[in-house]
Amino acid sequence: MNEGQIRQKVVELARSMFERGYATGGSGNLSVKLPNGHFLATPTGSSFGRLVAEELSVVDIDGNLISGKKASKEVAFHLALYRNNPKCNAVVHLHSTYLTALSCLNNLDHDNAIKPFTPYYVMRIGQMPVIPYLKPGHPQIAQELGKRAADYRAFLLANHGPVITGVDLEDAIDNAEELEETAKLIFLLKNNSIKYLTKDEVAELSGSSK
Numbered sequence: 001m002n003e004g005q006i007r008q009k010v011v012e013l014a015r016s017m018f019e020r021g022y023a024t025g026g027s028g029n030l031s032v033k034l035p036n037g038h039f040l041a042t043p044t045g046s047s048f049g050r051l052v053a054e055e056l057s058v059v060d061i062d063g064n065l066i067s068g069k070k071a072s073k074e075v076a077f078h079l080a081l082y083r084n085n086p087k088c089n090a091v092v093h094l095h096s097t098y099l100t101a102l103s104c105l106n107n108l109d110h111d112n113a114i115k116p117f118t119p120y121y122v123m124r125i126g127q128m129p130v131i132p133y134l135k136p137g138h139p140q141i142a143q144e145l146g147k148r149a150a151d152y153r154a155f156l157l158a159n160h161g162p163v164i165t166g167v168d169l170e171d172a173i174d175n176a177e178e179l180e181e182t183a184k185l186i187f188l189l190k191n192n193s194i195k196y197l198t199k200d201e202v203a204e205l206s207g208s209s210k
């Protein structure tokens with residue numbers, strides 16, 4: 001895909017997420033690596049439902065604005081993920097309802113916020129570490145994500161929401177949507193005794209990609 005096609009894809013997929021309730025208002029941001037090594041990112045304050053292809057921000061790996069509107073306040077953490085994980089070619093950050101609700105719970109396991117109970121969580125995400133609460137836009141979020149970038153595909157920002165990566169934009173969005181559905185199941189199942197996957201069942205799935 002050339003840059004023009006990638007811009008159209010960003011607008012179309014972001015709108016689809018907005019229309020299906022994965023993003024609301026002006027919350028969230030996303031970015032994708034361009035063929036020339038720059039990054040296309042959503043402008044700060046933009047809504048996933050109303051992105052304009054020509055207005056998307058282009059930044060270099062150091063966060064310098066190359067063209068378009070001022071980039072998301074979280075662009076530094078997107079870049080930290082690209083810098084530290086060569087397999088990462090797209091990043092999505094959401095305030096999706098169930099993952100954000102999960103991010104507000106006390107006593108989360110900070111190594112893995114979701115104990116596996118469905119195979120697709122293991123295949124798509126594996127483990128999701130929790131990043132202690134920091135104000136949105138805080139530069140330390142980038143440091144915390146950068147340290148863990150090579151080992152995980154998704155992260156939960158405490159009292160804030162998820163950050164999900166992918167090998168391309170579709171992959172990152174599919175990961176995000178499936179992760180949100182997994183979080184929804186946690187709340188649906190909350191008064192029931194969950195049969196978690198056993199260590200052997202998780203091990204059997206861990207080698208398989210989605």
Ligand SMILES: O=C(O)[C@@H](O)C(=O)COP(=O)(O)O
Nearest residue numbers: 027028029044045072073136
């Ligand atoms: O929660 C926040 O303020 C940001 O993390 C966010 O989701 C939207 O910020 P922008 O991408 O700068 O609009």
Ligand SMILES: [Zn+2]
Nearest residue numbers: 028095136161
């Ligand atoms: Zn946010």
